[in-house]
Amino acid sequence: LSYYNEYKSYLSMSGVNIAKSYHGLSIQNRKCKIVKRQLFQKMKQEKSKERTKRKKADKEMREFMGDEAPPKPVPHTTESLRPDDETFVQDDIEVMNDTALDEFSSYFNRENQPKVLITTNKKSSLETRKLLDELVNVIPNSEYHKRGKVDMKDVVKQATDNSFTDIVVINEDMKKPSILFSS
Numbered sequence: 619l620s621y622y623n624e625y626k627s628y629l630s631m632s633g634v635n636i637a638k639s640y641h642g643l644s645i646q647n648r649k650c651k652i653v654k655r656q657l658f659q660k661m662k663q664e665k666s667k668e669r670t671k672r673k674k675a676d677k678e679m680r681e682f683m684g685d686e687a688p689p690k691p692v693p694h695t696t697e698s699l700r701p702d703d704e705t706f707v708q709d710d711i712e713v714m715n716d717t718a719l720d721e722f723s724s725y726f727n728r729e730n731q732p733k734v735l736i737t738t739n740k741k742s743s744l745e746t747r748k749l750l751d752e753l754v755n756v757i758p759n760s761e762y763h764k765r766g767k768v769d770m771k772d773v774v775k776q777a778t779d780n781s782f783t784d785i786v787v788i789n790e791d792m793k794k795p796s797i798l799f800s801s
Contacts, residue, residue: 725783734760735782737773743793750788760786 648654680687692698707713717723724730734757738746742765754762761782765773770787777785789797 730783731759732783733781734784734786735773735777735780736760736762736786736788737765738787739789740765740767742788743790745793746788746790746795749795753786753788757786 648657736750736753736757738750742750750762754760763773763776768776774785784800786800788795791797
């Protein structure tokens with residue numbers, strides 16, 4: 619703590635204010651919108667200057683104190699403030715064996731190369747077919763099959779029979795592709 623007090627006195631002599639200071643400019647009682655805006659911008663600039671000074675002072679203090687410096691504070695994010703989930707299991711042997719024997723484990727472990735079926739709604743327009751050509755060229759190991767008047771349930775059955783791992787369906791609205799479903 620003696621290092622910290624020495625460093626604090628050094629910073630106060632050099633003109634850096636460690637304490638949080640807020641310049642309370644009364645902008646709420648102003649009637650002129652232009653003056654309010656100017657005061658608010660000035661207040662924001664002052665706050666950002668103070669923030670940079672504070673960060674610089676903290677960095678210098680950490681360098682000065684070395685190993686004896688206090689730890690950095692944990693940021694208040696949604697993830698850091700969330701309580702621990704009791705239902706989440708980590709490194710359990712039984713769970714690891716279950717996931718290894720799961721019927722979808724080969725898919726998630728990428729043992730099989732994905733094979734993608736791309737199709738459209740029943741009556742596709744020229745723009746949708748152009749998009750399909752681009753998608754087939756961009757997505758590796760993908761094929762386009764014209765849907766025609768076949769129901770979606772039958773398309774899914776045919777895809778599983780032909781060992782497709784994924785299906786992409788492009789719907790259109792007003793003869794323009796609008797929605798891309800992937801499963």
